[in-house]
Every structure is written in C-alpha cells, then in structure tokens.
Amino acid sequence: MAILGAINPMLSLGLDGDNAWRLADYVNRGGYSALRRILEGKIAQGDVINEVKKSVLRGRGGAGFPTGLKWSFMPRSFPGDKYVVCNSDEGEPGTFKDRDILRYNPHAVIEGMIIAGYAMGASRGYNYIHGEVWEVYQRFEEALAEARSACMLGNNILNSDFDFDLFAHHGYGAYICGEETALLESIEGKKGQPRFKPPFPASFGLYGKPTTINNTETFASIPYIINLGGEAYLEAGKANNGGTKLFSVSGHVNRPGNYEIPLGTPFATLLDMAGGMRGGRKLKACIPGGSSAPVLPAAAIMDCTMDYDSISKAGSMLGSGAVIVMDETTCMVRALERLAFFYFEESCGQCTPCREGTNWLYKVIHRIENGKGRQEDLDLLGSVTTNIMGRTICALGDAASMPVQSFVKHFRDEFAYHIEHKKCLVPVDVQRAGSGFFTATI
C-alpha cells in the first residue's frame, strides 16, 4: 500500500489487499454505482456538469481550473466525434499520485471518464500514461479489459443507448507531453510539441475534434462527486477548494509517500503524517506543488494550509500537490542547478526564448555551483527569466523560470556566498548525510 495516510479519504478509502484494483473489489465498495444511477435515471448531461460545478472540483494536474466549467466548454450537442482524454503523463518532479491511483484504484478513473464522456457527448477516450511506469500501464490495460467484459465500456453501456470506449496510450519519456496540446500531438503519433492556443481543445482537439483533457485524479474524483452530491464534496474541502486531494510528499521526511487529506488541512499536519523531518533536522524550504512551483522558505510554508488559495497567497502554487521537503542539509544552488538542467533537457525546442533561455539558466547556475559564478550572474538570471516568461507557446518556459526567480529571491545570500567564496555554505558531506543513502534512516 503506497498511500501511506489519510484524513477523511475518498479516493484511497478501502484500498486494502492486493485485489483492491480489481473490478469486483471496486464494485463492492460502491464502484460504478454513480454511472449506473446516471444511465438508469437518464440524468441530463447538463445536470451532471452542474453537479461537478457545484463540487468546485479544481483540476488536479496543476492548473487548478474548475473542472465543471471546463466541461461546459464542450459543444456537447454538436454532431460528430468528440473525445475525452486523461492526462496520466505524470512527470512533474515530485509528483507520483496518479501512479498510485492507477495502481490501486484504476476503475475510479475509468468510471470518471465514462461519466465525462456521457456528460460531454463523447464516445471515445484515451488515457495517456507516463512512459516510465510500464507496470502501471499494463495494469490499466487489464482494468480496461475487466470493464469491457462487464459492459461498462463499448456499445449500449449497462443496456442504455450510450456508447463509449476507452483505450490506453503509453508515453515514452517526454515531460512536455504533460502539456495538454503536446499530449494530443503525441497521441496523433507526432513529436510532442505544444500547439498554439486558441483554438482550444474544446473546439479543436484530438484529430481536430472537440476534446476535453483532465488529470487522472480529476477523473477519479468524479464518481465520488456524483455519489456524494456536489455540495457535500465541496464541504469535504473548504470554500472554493472542493474535496480531498492526494499529496505526494518527497524529500527529507521520514515517510515519503502519498497522503490524502481535505483541502485546507494545515501543512504542519501533512508534515507530521509523513513522519516529520528525517533525522529530526530542521525544515529549510518546501516546494509545495511540484518542481515548477515557486519554493517557499520554512516560515512561509509552516503558516500555510494545503489548498489552492492559501498556497497562492503565500506566493507559490498548489500545482499537482507535490510537496518537496528540504532540510538544512540542502544546498539551494545545487538543488536549483538540478531543476534547471531538467527544464533545459525537457524544453521541446519549439520556441526560441525557452529553448535558448533554459540552456542559459542551466549554464549560469552550473557555473555558480562550480565556483565560477560572477557577481552579475544573479541579475543575469533574473533578466533571462523575464525574457522567457510570457513569450512562449506553452507554460514550460514559465515553469523553468519560477523556480529560478523564487530560489534566488528567498536564498539570495546563499547564491551570493557561492559566487564570492567559490564554495557552498553547506559542506558536501553534510549534503550527502541528508540523503540518507548510506545509512538507511527510513
């Protein structure tokens, strides 16, 4: 069991035993009853979308856009092919919740996608699964086969006149495909390079047809919303932040893993659930929403509750709910150097500011880390980021810039020390001790 703890869970409730992912287990804990109620009760498409709107479910992939509103953009009575696509291309450093949802509760994703297909008049769906998690992809294929043989997929689902089929598409190692239009290009069998928007996918999506893309956790939450009712789901979280959410806690904690908590739960509670700081060391900083979210110093994050509004007010983003915890053994220059390399490596190369700028960011941080930094480098980093942000087709350029801006802003002294003294404030053996590799402190 890799979902290590929960407060008032929905998604991770009852996932005990090795067969929790199977159809029979899912049905035993109430699975597919939401779909059944909709189809047998002939509930109108608009009513399903309204229920999702009432729940104030916000996209769990990172942007936090209200799901019900997104669904309402689809021209659902427009004749012709329409698609729903699930984004399981989970490659944002720090994020590993969708992997566990697909491993332990795949039918919740399937049911959520079928309901989405019904509500938006789509008859076909794809789930794009991250390349590195082959075993998860295989399991999802098995779950699809189960659903198909139980008449949950295919023609005349549960003897209604609704047809919907769903397929899995396996990625092969490109972070950019987590961007929704790059993901569509990838399903079409092309390089994953983002499309210019508009047109938005709701009018011109997969194969040029109306398409809605949601994150895995977003789809998985839909059956729970239909069963509970939108208002009750909203109340399980806090105002404007409906429901519970999975948080992936990684880094310097005693028990890295996934935790499901109501939105609005204090960060301190989540940190406690994850076993507290490794080796009892002091919290230095935290990236609350995946590597693209601005870093927050310890004092700022300790005052936060885990929801979109609180984290945003503190100057960062809840993002995908990937909480990267760093203690006092962390060298912030080295940490940022590794992130900068990632964005440089993963830039798709389409837009010049991002392709060249991410290279510049990495080179400059690399030379600071290696004792070759120049006094003007910190201003140079700032200038490169402002020349990337807002000047690219997709958000990767911004995602590469925000960590740089926030690391330099909050830990400027540490960067300046590197430049001036040509070495780190934190000795290398202390950094190494922090990782716990040779002592196995978990």
Place this chain on the structure above:
Amino acid sequence: MLTSESLKRIDREIAKYPVDQKQSAVMASLAIAQEEQGWLSSDAIEFVANYLGMAPIAAYEVASFYNMYDLKPVGKYKLSVCTNLPCMLSGGVDAGEYLKKKLGIDYNETTADGLITLKEGECMGACGDAPVVIVNNRRMCSWMNPEQIDKLLAELK
C-alpha cells in the same frame, strides 16, 4: 524485420485508434520494435513507418524526440537512475555514483562485456520510492539503497 509476435502486438495497438489514424500507433510500435531488437536502427524505424503508412522521417522524428528510445545499441540491460531533485534529496545522485563505481563506467557508457548501460534518467513519477532505477524501460526498482543495488547487479549478471 520484426517477428510475427511483435507484429501482432503492433496490430493490437493500431486497433485502438480510428481506422484513418494508424500513425497514432507509432510510439507503441517503435517501443515494441526496440523491445525485440534491443535498440532502434534506421531500418527498424523505416520498417515501422512503412507498416503504418507514414513517412519514415516522421517516424524518425518521434524516435528521436522521446528519450526512452535508443537510437544506438545499448547493453543487454539499460539501467536508468533518476537524479532529479526529489530523488536527489533521498539518495538518487548517490545511487548513480554508487552504480558508476560498481560498474566502472560513467553515464551513457556500457560495460566492456556489453551487459549494462548506465543512463541518468529524468523524473519517473515515483519520487516517493527514491532512489529509483528502471531496467530496460520496463521494470521499476524502488528504494535502491546499496544493498538493493548489489542485489540487482548480482541478478543481472
């Protein structure tokens, strides 16, 4: 070029997409070809492209864009270790260094006996399991401390 078993698997992938969208199966088809042959030669890429009725250059674009495809021969086992920040904080970089020392090779190199190629990977979506090593793109090994790495290397001998 490919075995009938591989072609059957490719046909199953093609069936997932609308009949006029065979190109959608290119990623899976290239992965299947690589699994069978160990890496993707230009001939293999061209074969896949022809099989799907797409331009070979378009298939090559895909093969060269996604980083799990190997366009050069690799060892019998390709080990990719994640060193990205969340993994680094829990020993990912140390695991990479340990592997380098044990194998006597650097990243992107292959042992002299052709058995193991070592790669530095990007986020594998399993940060809670750090350090993480993936064998041949398919098998994810979690919590790879020195003892676990030794065990894996012994198994691959």
